[in-house]
Amino acid sequence: MTRIVDATVIITAPGRNYVTLKLTTEDGVVGWGDATLNGRELAVAAYLRDHLCPLLIGRDAHRIEDTWQYLYKGAYWRRGPVTMTAIAAVDVALWDIKGKIAGLPVYQLLGGAARDGVLVYGHASGHDVPSMLDDVARYLDLGYQAVRAQASVPGLEKTYGIPSDGQAVYEPAASARPQEDVWDTAPYLRFAPELLGAVRERFGFGFHLLHDVHHRLSPIEAARLGRDLEQHRLFWMEDPTPAEDQSAFRLIREHTTTPVAVGEVFNSIWDCQQLITERLIDYIRTSVSHSGGITHLRRIFALAELYGVRTGSHGAGDLSPVSLAAALHVDLSVPNFGIQEYMGHASPADEVFHTSYTFSQGSFHPGDAPGLGVEVDERAAAAFPYEPRYLPTNRRRDGSVHDW
Ligand code: KDG
Ligand code: MG
Numbered sequence: 001m002t003r004i005v006d007a008t009v010i011i012t013a014p015g016r017n018y019v020t021l022k023l024t025t026e027d028g029v030v031g032w033g034d035a036t037l038n039g040r041e042l043a044v045a046a047y048l049r050d051h052l053c054p055l056l057i058g059r060d061a062h063r064i065e066d067t068w069q070y071l072y073k074g075a076y077w078r079r080g081p082v083t084m085t086a087i088a089a090v091d092v093a094l095w096d097i098k099g100k101i102a103g104l105p106v107y108q109l110l111g112g113a114a115r116d117g118v119l120v121y122g123h124a125s126g127h128d129v130p131s132m133l134d135d136v137a138r139y140l141d142l143g144y145q146a147v148r149a150q151a152s153v154p155g156l157e158k159t160y161g162i163p164s165d166g167q168a169v170y171e172p173a174a175s176a177r178p179q180e181d182v183w184d185t186a187p188y189l190r191f192a193p194e195l196l197g198a199v200r201e202r203f204g205f206g207f208h209l210l211h212d213v214h215h216r217l218s219p220i221e222a223a224r225l226g227r228d229l230e231q232h233r234l235f236w237m238e239d240p241t242p243a244e245d246q247s248a249f250r251l252i253r254e255h256t257t258t259p260v261a262v263g264e265v266f267n268s269i270w271d272c273q274q275l276i277t278e279r280l281i282d283y284i285r286t287s288v289s290h291s292g293g294i295t296h297l298r299r300i301f302a303l304a305e306l307y308g309v310r311t312g313s314h315g316a317g318d319l320s321p322v323s324l325a326a327a328l329h330v331d332l333s334v335p336n337f338g339i340q341e342y343m344g345h346a347s348p349a350d351e352v353f354h355t356s357y358t359f360s361q362g363s364f365h366p367g368d369a370p371g372l373g374v375e376v377d378e379r380a381a382a383a384f385p386y387e388p389r390y391l392p393t394n395r396r397r398d399g400s401v402h403d404w
Helices: 041-056 064-073 081-102 129-141 185-203 219-232 248-255 273-277 293-306 321-333 378-382
Strands: 004-012 018-025 030-034 118-126 146-151 180-182 208-212 236-238 260-262 310-313 337-341 353-355 358-360 363-365 374-376 393-395
Touching: 004 041, 004 378, 018 041, 018 081, 030 081, 030 321, 030 374, 041 064, 041 081, 064 081, 064 293, 081 293, 081 321, 118 129, 118 321, 129 146, 129 185, 146 185, 185 208, 185 219, 219 236, 219 248, 248 260, 273 293, 293 310, 293 321, 310 321, 321 337, 321 353, 321 363, 321 374
Parallel strands: 118 146, 118 337, 146 208, 180 393, 208 236, 236 260, 310 337
Antiparallel strands: 004 018, 018 030, 118 363, 353 374, 358 363
16 A cells, blocks of 8 residues: 555646646655646636545545546546546556555556557648648658648638748747637638648658648548548548537548548547447547546557557647657557657746656657656746637638537
């Protein structure tokens, strides 16, 4: 028995907002969990502070599965991003503690390394095709073997996912309300095949090419896009349609062999059960921090393995370095690993989060420090206070709200 004696929530904004859970045992062992939910950070912080932290005091830090079941089943209200991000933070912090007590990196507790490294994809983008191509070249020069390509859609004033000039990452500006962007599907559907074709024309087929649709299409539009992209041999077409409509993917599947990846907005195995068991997708993008932690993510990945679906976890900059480290430990150990997203973090983040993962030739390794291999500098964190920031909202040209 190793009792938890303290549970503290830290909110900090080194480049963007992050919520971090710190659990401390009676022996002074500290575990960290990421509780960041982009644009809804304070809701998870309150869920933890008001409802979960008091329940954790006095519990045995070693009983990870029991704590997961207790927080999930015991609440009566199940699932949803706020609940599952809060449970995830607890779960990941407990795995960190278990690893530190055992003197082993978390991946060793998960069965050990099933591969030498974790293939990642980087985010190339540009305001037009030539600048996007230069960005793809930059990633290939850095040794990446997989690159996601996005570019501003001609005719639209703003396109999500394209950083301002000179910025490495795209982050929402501090603001009390979400910015509102105009979205128009027709020019996007004309432009996307041209954009991805330009990448293949200049760089060939010797690396993995990915593209994110951000849930913007109807099923038949997605089917058409998938067909138009087949010649460019994508690694995946991500989030073609709003993800909660699982049966919609059947229609996409019937029309195209372009592989499909979905799941960054999912929070539980129930959200992707049909997609996996009916083999409607190729990659499941659930993440450690938004899908109930290591304990639940492993369950999703095990179900996916039965149906030949591979993993491709979300890893945007709004998932903190604690999340990325936890993801790398899982990725290294699961048999059906596919790829891991790596967007990186804005530079002040490394003042707060001290990491031990390493990058080489397009792959990451989580390192061999006991636990996750990430420590949080609370004094540095205090220098970056929270500011409200939101993902943008989309409206069609007629003013109506469009899907994300
Ligand atoms: O919080 C949402 C972002 O992480 C998301 O929009 C980024 O789509 C994204 C991706 O694939 O990283
Ligand atoms: Mg995405």
